Amino acid sequence: MVSEAIPDRPLSNTASDSTRSKDVVFLKDLLLKTFIGVDAWQRNEAQPVEVSMWMKTSIAKSGALDHLPDSINYATVCEEVTKLVETNKFNSLEHIADAISTRILTSGCGAAWAMIKVSKPRALLRAQSATIQIIRELDPYTGKISTPANHTDVVSISGLNIVTIIGINAGERIHRQNITIDLILYKPQNSPVGFDKAYNFRNVVDVVVDHVEASEYKTVEALVTSVADVLCSKLGVEKATVTAKKPSALTFAKAAGVEITRSKDQLKSEYVLSNEDKPKDASLKHEVYIAFGSNVGNPFYNISEAIKELEKAGIEVKDVSHYYISEPMFVQDQQRFINGVLRVFTSLEPIALLDVTQNIESEKLKRVKEVEKGPRSIDLDIILYDDRVFKHPRLTIPHAGVIDRSFVLKPLLDVLPSDRLHPVTMKSFKEHLGLLPKSSNVQKSSDLNEVVPVGSLESETGRFLEFDIEQRKNRPTQLMGIMNITPDSFSDGGKFTVENAVEEAKRMVAEGADIIDIGGQSTRPGADTVSVEEELKRVIPVVEKIRSCEELKNVILSIDSFYSQVAEEAIKAGADIINDVTAGCYDAQMLPTVAKLGVPIILNHSREDVKNNTYTLAANEKSTHVNITEEEEFVAVLAREMQEIVKKARDSGLRSHQIILDPGVGFAKNLKQNLWTLKNQEVIRTKGNLNNYAWLIGTSRKKFIGTITDQEVAADRLLGTAATVTAAIQQGADIVRVHDVKDIKQTIKMSDAIYKQLY
Incomplete structure (x- = not known):
């Protein structure tokens, strides 16, 4: 059977193909017998091969005159090729294909371009066929035969059947199942004509079979990626397409699977990316997940100190989940807990690691267990240790309670692949989370809200913003009031000063502001950029005055700046949050500074010069899909760029719980x-x-509100603003940033009542 992996028609790999407009005469699946190396049983006997040929020519004259001599006579071609193949001996499929192309292009049949596909249907015991496809063209002036520019010779192996462990379901982790793999191997451009050892299909099959049979991947995605890596890294293949199909994956489907194409260079870059996920110190070979919880004193301080102590003990904290707030379990008459999960790497064995965590609990953070399951300054539980199942009088891994606790499962999924299986139940942790009841006799509610800690870790109780990230329905929308200490802001320049800042802040809080955002320069289009020194003069005295007011000591203050120096000084003066409209792009030190300070940052989407740019899609960002609308294309690119903003922040050292996102309405x-x-x-x-x-x-x-509502004066755009706030809340906004606090607070209350049933 001819390989299905290679398209069954001539394809042009380049728009510059000079023969692209030519017609095609083809001859398919010509079954011939010849001597070509040894057969699947290593016998030197005649073997079947299937030959298909596509020849480009012009049939215009033949089509008009109904006269065969003006086209290519495929019967004559068939005779020529049959005689060539069946009366000669060949060393490889490449040699057959090359000989056929030479015969066709030099026989005077009228073809100047030919694609030849030669398949050996019984070349391998475990695969349907091995195939070579080549394209050759004849230079009419020099008589030279060559491979067209941007084309490569291709070797394919189809229907390779292997039995292996693959899948995430419990039975799939125990019983091997069939998987079918198709391979397309692309030779380098301008490579020598003929056989290449890296593309020896027997060797390729042996290596791939050994690799797959020894593997125990949970996903087909990981399997095909690993096979591509073996082909390119181990065998030296330039580029490969790997298709893997699971015939038994779905009851009512013939198969389900994954196909990827990877080159050597792509795999190298992907390997580098995957290396970012590994410990800096190779000796820290054990991947461990540790759950934490605290509800005494300032939980955020306790958690921060516990992380520092783990690092002092030589344990690398690779990732920290978002922070969640949960109802207490078992002993319900106590404060809610702040929970999360750490992903760490260590060289310690389980009991030695337990000694470290218990020492941090009792000695470093002075945890006193007055009531079993009662209040605690810190709780550190080893949840997973590699994929190990471990039982000891002092420790059970996986932790016995992990599958019953949303406050462990939810943050665990932040730092763990969603398809990761519980080593004992063989169910994914995501599945376990979905099975939990909403409430029980040991916990009032298993629902979690996400929290963003704000302010100093040295405070007595720890302040935070609380959000319903799961449904975006169970928490009131937060209102951020705007306080611009600028003479040139587009709508309220000169309204706020150092002298009236405290009274204005009191007014905003009384009117319903949850956060006050203090800015020292305008980011309106065309505004002049003020210096760091000038911005510091404007905002730091305001922060200090507000924070020194007893009535305002707990109000959350945000500093609107893209200068890292301003951010750092404002936090020292008492601000809680950084709001950077450039998402750390203007000042390269902003993200590392915020990571060091440990405070939240609002990352706003924009592009380049935030005050002057307009948002346009570069040519390489535009979709070639004919059915995608301009809006869909814009949304897809915006989503990708916001994802890149988060990655940049995380790569700079920020934790998940420090990040608040703003899609940048009005920016570029x-x-x-x-x-x-x-x-x-x-x-x-x-x-x-x-x-x-x-x-x-x-x-x-x-x-844009003024343009739509015909309101040239910015202060007259209240009703238009209210409509956009309603739309934002309907779409799940957690915070809205506004000038008109009193009026928009009413809009928020009404919108929360409609869309969240909060009233």
Whole structure:
């Protein structure tokens, strides 16, 4: 059977193919017998081969005159090829294909371009066939035969049947199952004509079979990636397409599977990316997940200190989940807990690691267990240790209670692949989370809210913002009031000063502001950029005065700046959050500074010069899909760029719980793009895998509202702003940033009542 892996027609790999407009005469699946090396049983006997040929020519004259001599006579070609193949001996499929192409192009049949596919249907015991495909063209002036530019010779192996462990279901982790693999191996351009050892199909099959049979992958995605890596890294193949099909995956489908194409260079870059996920110290070979919880004193301080102590003990903390707040379990008459999970690497064995965690609990953080399951300064539980199942009088791994606790499972999924299986139950942790009841006699509710700690870790109780990230329905929308200490802001320049800041802050809080955002320069289009020194003069005295007021000591203050120095000084003066409209792009030290400070940052989407740019898609960002709309394309690119913003922040050392996202309405976007951003927030979060982050929307008084409502004066855009706030809340915004606090607070209350049933 001819390989299905290679398309059954001539394809042009380049738009510059000079013969692209020619017609094609073809001859398919010509079954011939010849001597070509040894057969599947290593016998030197005649073997079947299937030959298919596509020849480009012009049939215009023949089509008009109905006269065969003006076209290619495929009967004559068939005779020529049959005689060539069956009366000669060959060393490889490549030699047959090359000989056929030479015969066709030099026989005077009228073809100047030919694609030849030669398949050996019984070449391998475990595969349907091995195939070579080549394309050759004849230079009419020199008579030279060559491979067209941007084309390569291709070797394929189809229907390779292997039995292995593959899948995430419990039975799949125990019983081997059939998997079918198809391979397409692309030779380098301008490679020598003929046989290449790296593409020896028998050797390729032996290596792939050995690799797959020894593997125990949970996903087909990981399997095909590993096979591509073996082909390119171990065998030296330039580029490969790997298709893997699971015939028994779905009851009512013939097969399900995954196909990828990877080159050597792509695999190298992907390997580097995967290396970022590994410990810096190779001796820390054990991957461990540790759950933490605290409800005494300042939980965030306790958690921070516990992490520091783990690192002092030589344990590398690779990742920290989002922070969640949960109802207490068993002993319900106590404060709610702050929970999360750490992903760490260690060289310690389980009991030695337990000694470290218990020493941190009792000695370093002075945990006193007055009541079993009662209040505690810190709780550190070893949840998973590699894939090991471990039982000891002092320790059980996996932790016995992990599958019953949403406050462990939810943060665990932040730092663990969602398809990771519980080593004992052989169910995914995501499945276990979905099976939990909403409430029980040991816990009032298993629902979790996400928290973003704000302010100093030295405070007595720890302040935080709380969000319902799961449904975006169970928490009131937070209001951020705008306080611009600037003479040139587009709508309220000169309204706020150092002298009136305290009274204005009191007014904003009385009117319903949850957060006050203090800015020292305008980010309106065309505004002049003020210096660091000038911005410091404007905002630091305001922060200090507000924070020194007893009545305002607990109000959450955000500093609107893209300067790292301003951010650091403002936090020292008492601010709680950084709001950077450039997402750390303007000042390269912003993200490392925020990581060091440990405070939250609002990362706003924009592009390059945040005050002057307009959002346009570069040519390489535009989809070639004929059915995608301009809006869908914009949303997809915006989601990807926001995902990149988060990655950059995380790579700079920020933890998940420090990040709040803003899709940047009004920044480097035209009118319709601002509207698309507003109406597609949920899609953007989903496409960008950003659902676990709090979401801020800032539309207040912006130009696109004035354009639509014919309100040239920014202060007159209240009703338009209110409509956008309603839309933002309907789409799941957690925070809205506004100028008109009193009026928009009413809008929020009404929108929360409609869309969240909060009233």
